[in-house]
Amino acid sequence: MKIDSFSSGDTVIVNLLIREGERERIQSFQGNVIKGSHINGKKIFPGKSFTVRRISSGVGVERTIPISSPFLDSLKVIRRGKVRQSRLYYLRSLTGKKARIKEAK
Numbered sequence: 001m002k003i004d005s006f007s008s009g010d011t012v013i014v015n016l017l018i019r020e021g022e023r024e025r026i027q028s029f030q031g032n033v034i035k036g037s038h039i040n041g042k043k044i045f046p047g048k049s050f051t052v053r054r055i056s057s058g059v060g061v062e063r064t065i066p067i068s069s070p071f072l073d074s075l076k077v078i079r080r081g082k083v084r085q086s087r088l089y090y091l092r093s094l095t096g097k098k099a100r101i102k103e104a105k
Contacts, residue, residue: 001072001073001074002074002075002076003038003040003072003074003075004040004075004076004077005038005039005040005077006033006050006075006077007033007037007038007086008033008034008035008036008037008083008085008086008087008088009032009033009080009081009083009088009101009104010032010033010077010078010079010080010081011030011031011032011033011078011079011081011101012030012031012032012033012052012076012077013028013029013030013075013076013078014028014029014030014052014065014072014074015027015028015029015072015073015074015075015076016028016029016065016071016072016073017070017071018071026073029052029054029063030054030078031052031053031054031063032052032053032054032081032088032091032101033050033051033052033081033088034051034052034053034062034087034088034089034091035050035064035086035087035088035089036048036049036050036051036067037050037086038067045067045068046066046068047066048066048068049064049066049067050064050065051065052065055099079103080103080104081101081102081103081104082102082104082105088101
């Protein structure tokens with residue numbers, strides 16, 4: 001399991017292990033982290049989780065994933081976001097260009 005350091009506002013790709021009957025496959029889920037963070041080198045606590053949000057066919061989809069989940073295959077940060085809050089629940093009511101997060105330089 002490979003997890004990059006991430007925080008709220010980052011755009012990430014989460015690869016999850018999906019079991020369908022006896023078959024297993026990897027499914028990716030790309031979106032913005034609206035809750036939770038992780039810093040490499042620190043201990044992973046069993047109850048710690050994060051929430052990733054994306055827009056799919058005009059509908060907001062959120063997925064809450066425990067960091068210690070056996071179904072979490074890997075997490076890769078695509079871009080770092082510059083935000084002033086740790087929980088970005090206000091993105092639920094925004095659409096279009098207003099829902100963008102500025103990139104941290």
